[in-house]
Amino acid sequence: MGFSMMTSVIETVRHDLLDPAGLTDNELQRVIHQLAGRRIDYADLYFQSVYAESWLLEDGIIKNGSFDIDRGVGVRAVSGEKSGFAYADDIMLPALLQAASAAGSIVKQGKELSVKAWTKLPGHALYLPVNPIYSFAEEEKVKLLQRVDRYIRDKDSRVIQVSVSLAGEYDTVMVVATDGSLAADIRPLVRFNVSLIVEQNGRRESGYSGGGGRFDYHYFMQDDTAFQYADEALRQALINLEALDAPAGPMQVVLGPGWPGVLLHEAVGHGLEGDFNRKGISAYSGRMGQRVASELCTIVDDGTLPNRRGSLNVDDEGVATQYNVLIEKGKLCRYMMDKRNARLMGVQSTGNGRRESYAHLPMPRMTNTYMLPGESDPNEIIASVKKGLYAVNFGGGQVDITSGKFVFSASEAYLIENGKIGAPVKGATLIGNGPDVLTKVSMVGNDLKLDSGVGTCGKDGQSVPVGVGQPTLRVDELTVGGTKSS
Amino acid sequence: MKNDIEQAVLSETQLNEVAFLALNEAKRLGAHQAEIDIAANKGFSVVARSGDVETVEYNQDKVIEVTVYFGKRSGSASLSDVRPEAIKQAVEAAVHIAKYTDEDPAAGLADKDELAFNYPKLSLAHHWPITVEKAIELAIQCEREALQQDKRIMSAESVSVSTVDAYSLYANSLGFIGGYPETRHDISCVLVAKEGDDMQRDYSYTTAGNPTQLESISHIAKEAAERVVRRLGAKRIATAKVPVIFYNEEARGLLGSFVAAISGGNLYRKASFLLDHLNKCIFPSFVHLQEFPLLPDALGSAPFDADGVATRENVFIDGGILQSYALGVYSARKLGMKTTANAGGLHNLTIRPGNKDLAGLLKTMGKGLLITEMMGSGANLVTGDYSRGAAGFWVEHGEIQYPVHEITVAGKLQDMFAHMVDVGSDVDVRGNIRTGSILIEEMMVAGS
Numbered sequence: 059m060g061f062s063m064m065t066s067v068i069e070t071v072r073h074d075l076l077d078p079a080g081l082t083d084n085e086l087q088r089v090i091h092q093l094a095g096r097r098i099d100y101a102d103l104y105f106q107s108v109y110a111e112s113w114l115l116e117d118g119i120i121k122n123g124s125f126d127i128d129r130g131v132g133v134r135a136v137s138g139e140k141s142g143f144a145y146a147d148d149i150m151l152p153a154l155l156q157a158a159s160a161a162g163s164i165v166k167q168g169k170e171l172s173v174k175a176w177t178k179l180p181g182h183a184l185y186l187p188v189n190p191i192y193s194f195a196e197e198e199k200v201k202l203l204q205r206v207d208r209y210i211r212d213k214d215s216r217v218i219q220v221s222v223s224l225a226g227e228y229d230t231v232m233v234v235a236t237d238g239s240l241a242a243d244i245r246p247l248v249r250f251n252v253s254l255i256v257e258q259n260g261r262r263e264s265g266y267s268g269g270g271g272r273f274d275y276h277y278f279m280q281d282d283t284a285f286q287y288a289d290e291a292l293r294q295a296l297i298n299l300e301a302l303d304a305p306a307g308p309m310q311v312v313l314g315p316g317w318p319g320v321l322l323h324e325a326v327g328h329g330l331e332g333d334f335n336r337k338g339i340s341a342y343s344g345r346m347g348q349r350v351a352s353e354l355c356t357i358v359d360d361g362t363l364p365n366r367r368g369s370l371n372v373d374d375e376g377v378a379t380q381y382n383v384l385i386e387k388g389k390l391c392r393y394m395m396d397k398r399n400a401r402l403m404g405v406q407s408t409g410n411g412r413r414e415s416y417a418h419l420p421m422p423r424m425t426n427t428y429m430l431p432g433e434s435d436p437n438e439i440i441a442s443v444k445k446g447l448y449a450v451n452f453g454g455g456q457v458d459i460t461s462g463k464f465v466f467s468a469s470e471a472y473l474i475e476n477g478k479i480g481a482p483v484k485g486a487t488l489i490g491n492g493p494d495v496l497t498k499v500s501m502v503g504n505d506l507k508l509d510s511g512v513g514t515c516g517k518d519g520q521s522v523p524v525g526v527g528q529p530t531l532r533v534d535e536l537t538v539g540g541t542k543s544s
Numbered sequence: 545m546k547n548d549i550e551q552a553v554l555s556e557t558q559l560n561e562v563a564f565l566a567l568n569e570a571k572r573l574g575a576h577q578a579e580i581d582i583a584a585n586k587g588f589s590v591v592a593r594s595g596d597v598e599t600v601e602y603n604q605d606k607v608i609e610v611t612v613y614f615g616k617r618s619g620s621a622s623l624s625d626v627r628p629e630a631i632k633q634a635v636e637a638a639v640h641i642a643k644y645t646d647e648d649p650a651a652g653l654a655d656k657d658e659l660a661f662n663y664p665k666l667s668l669a670h671h672w673p674i675t676v677e678k679a680i681e682l683a684i685q686c687e688r689e690a691l692q693q694d695k696r697i698m699s700a701e702s703v704s705v706s707t708v709d710a711y712s713l714y715a716n717s718l719g720f721i722g723g724y725p726e727t728r729h730d731i732s733c734v735l736v737a738k739e740g741d742d743m744q745r746d747y748s749y750t751t752a753g754n755p756t757q758l759e760s761i762s763h764i765a766k767e768a769a770e771r772v773v774r775r776l777g778a779k780r781i782a783t784a785k786v787p788v789i790f791y792n793e794e795a796r797g798l799l800g801s802f803v804a805a806i807s808g809g810n811l812y813r814k815a816s817f818l819l820d821h822l823n824k825c826i827f828p829s830f831v832h833l834q835e836f837p838l839l840p841d842a843l844g845s846a847p848f849d850a851d852g853v854a855t856r857e858n859v860f861i862d863g864g865i866l867q868s869y870a871l872g873v874y875s876a877r878k879l880g881m882k883t884t885a886n887a888g889g890l891h892n893l894t895i896r897p898g899n900k901d902l903a904g905l906l907k908t909m910g911k912g913l914l915i916t917e918m919m920g921s922g923a924n925l926v927t928g929d930y931s932r933g934a935a936g937f938w939v940e941h942g943e944i945q946y947p948v949h950e951i952t953v954a955g956k957l958q959d960m961f962a963h964m965v966d967v968g969s970d971v972d973v974r975g976n977i978r979t980g981s982i983l984i985e986e987m988m989v990a991g992s
Contacts, residue, residue, distance in 0.1 A: 111641075116813070119646035124620035125637040127630070139593070144602040147624040160602045163676075196644045219814050255814050255926060262814060264926045304931070306954065306990035307783035337593075339701055339736045341743065417605065456919045456933070460701075460736055460745035461778075463950050465920035465933035487922040487931040487952050489990075539922070539931040539952025541988045543783070 071242035102235035110227035115203040132416040174238030185272035187244035190226035193274030219255040241376030265295025269510030304486035304540025314450030315507035319526035332399035341462030351496030361425030368426035368525035375411035414520040428527035432502025441477040462492035503530030563715040575612040579716035587708030592683035650877035660854035663847035669725035672755035693769030746772035778947035787912035792972040808875020817928035833861035837891035844976035850888030907942035
């Protein structure tokens with residue numbers, strides 16, 4: 059299916075992005091040649107159009123909906139370590155030439171870079187090129203939100219507040235570059251969220267769940283997925299009603315499968331992005347080939363999983379995404395690269411060049427980052443802990459790439475006592491040191507799970523959708539930021 | 545190197561035309577009310593590293609948001625394109641959506657008598673006539689000076705200079721149209737220092753609406769260098785309950801949690817631990833929190849809020865008691881109250897400073913933790929539970945002893961507010977929340 063699919067994607071995207079402005083290959087060549095007239099190593103044009111919608115139910119009514127359109131083109135010129143960048147929010151030749159002139163001004167006029175003939179790059183076909191906005195009639199979207207709201211309110215009278223939202227986007231991109239790259243991608247993305255508040259004896263607690271990916275809205279109807287999110291949000295809120303104060307201090311921690319993989323994203327992932335390592339300012343800099351995790355740990359960044367939120371057929375520089383093994387059996391074996399950092403470090407792009415939009419410069423970014431499964435039964439892992447914390451759900455996290463210190467905030471956790479799961483405890487932040495924490499992984503479960511499709515990663519002010527995952531893990535020491543002396 | 549994009553942000557007249565076009569189109573399509581918000585900006589940023597320019601980015605953004613109301617049903621659309629056909633399409637999309645939304649009794653524009661028809665002209669726009677070349681020179685010079693401060697400074701992660709000219713417009717079908725220009729200029733220096741295996745990163749920055757109020761390059765370079773070097777050799781401390789000082793930059797985040805907890809959106813969703821706390825004592829009696837929306841040159845100033853309502857000097861806390869929530873038209877209606885002109889947020893929220901500077905606060909604390917950096921987002925506004933990663937300094941006898949890292953601080957926001965011991969005179973005016981450092985009686989610190 060690969061090549062014919064790509065061809066049709068390119069034609070569709072060309073029709074949507076370039077035809078309205080009457081832009082043909084001739085005009086694009088003209089812009090590229092204007093850039094290549096300077097002393098540059100590389101230049102690219104990134105055309106994008108995003109159609110997005112969202113629907114919100116709150117207080118039992120469909121409160122609002124919005125429809126958003128954003129179209130534009132980003133122009134980048136690269137020379138050594140320098141990048142010049144400009145963009146225009148209308149795709150028209152004059153604006154494009156002006157942006158190219160501004161981006162190119164970072165380097166002087168000089169010997170012309172020879173521009174390679176454009177060849178369509180091979181990409182994956184990991185998701186269908188559908189526009190999710192049209193996959194449901196408006197009435198169906200609204201009805202789904204109402205049904206989920208009514209369902210969860212009827213299920214438990216302690217529910218006092220429910221917000222349900224449905225969002226979808228149809229993102230089409232096209233990249234042309236002086237290195238001959240020509241690639242396009244049609245990227246559907248949908249999301250369903252439920253957040254609610256329960257009240258019991260004057261105590262209020264919240265619960266949240268959601269999911270999505272690169273498909274259309276029918277996903278939320280299969281197996282009552284949307285209703286399951288509501289069940290999950292309620293379950294979490296009710297557990298929080300019973301939660302005791304969390305303990306404080308270092309202890310053994312068992313992390314549940316799936317979304318707790320945010321640990322890997324923060325503790326390892328960011329530190330292995332090419333830009334920080336090129337500059338030598340990551341806690342992992344200069345450690346290629348060294349042991350940075352226990353032998354049980356093999357961690358990959360995989361942009362090729364079908365329909366996942368973090369997946370891409372091609373990255374934002376037109377390079378097909380890859381299954382990149384970052385750490386193999388504890389040994390650091392690869393950094394994630396975009397074209398620019400790869401060139402400067404003398405390696406190949408790993409298909410991790412991503413950008414928030416046409417108005418942002420690409421950088422090395424993660425896609426779906428997860429740990430491969432091990433051999434332990436998850437029950438056995440919990441049974442092995444005498445006293446510790448079992449953390450199964452998390453909010454977000456953050457990392458200081460240079461010092462390696464990272465945090466991630468548990469939103470659902472339990473005490474473990476004598477190998478048994480005990481009382482739920484309140485959310486607490488966990489803190490550790492990236493290069494140490496994985497050396498303390500002493501058991502890895504056989505239950506690899508990926509998250510439900512809710513991750514958004516922020517870096518230098520740019521947000522991109524990502525995925526995480528992991529099997530159940532036992533970490534022999536992490537500092538738990540509770541309020542109770544343990 | 546010449547900035548080739550010489551055309552200005554769209555002129556005021558052009559933006560007004562866009563607004564009128566959208567409102568007329570909404571009316572033509574039968575909407576009873578409509579409103580439009582336009583944010584346009586233009587500027588550039590440069591980053592230097594290793595003695596040369598690394599990136600030059602030219603920015604020019606427009607975001608146009610339209611909302612239409614059919615009775616109490618609403619629909620919205622946004623776009624980045626100001627061409628008439630695109631604007632009309634967006635209005636049509638908003639009208640289409642309003643067919644499927646429900647009647648919401650709280651929906652709709654502000655009452656006409658609440659609108660700021662005679663809003664004041666504030667002095668918020670001060671163009672920085674700096675060229676890209678000059679900005680690059682400044683950034684390179686800042687890096688050079690920073691690297692000379694201490695031989696343990698290994699490199700700069702980045703030194704950046706940026707400037708942006710913006711224009712904000714709000715108009716609605718009650719005949720209100722208001723707009724004002726604003727500027728923002730920044731210089732930041734991020735450094736990495738290394739000693740043995742220990743590598744640390746820290747930064748300094750200056751930001752202002754008026755370029756004459758920016759700190760000097762030398763000041764930024766020196767401060768960034770001091771901050772990064774003093775973090776070397778950081779240790780963990782033992783888990784214990786100790787007094788804590790939030791350095792002014794981090795105290796801002798603490799007050800940010802207060803702002804979120806008194807914001808209408810969280811209150812009507814019952815998602816705030818300060819629900820039903822009006823006229824109740826939240827802080828010690830010395831605490832006074834007020835906003836000053838009309839300060840000249842301040843980045844948080846605005847003559848009217850996102851609903852077109854005239855901003856005012858709201859007092860939120862006086863004598864430690866909660867005097868007012870922060871409401872926009874919508875959340876006020878939901879709560880059966882009146883708007884406080886806080887749709888879109890607060891404006892230069894200021895906590896009345898105490899008499900002691902940071903050194904004085906450290907003396908008052910004697911022994912405890914000075915927090916200079918926080919990580920993660922572990923504040924639960926529904927319950928007030930608070931747990932975040934931190935780094936800073938261990939203090940004994942009122943003096944800094946050594947840097948600490950890889951710790952968490954935890955408590956309940958209610959208790960932290962109630963047990964605020966003092967606010968420093970070292971007010972940081974770079975943000976929309978203006979505060980000195982804040983001393984809290986006791987928090988749980990988890991470390992080794």
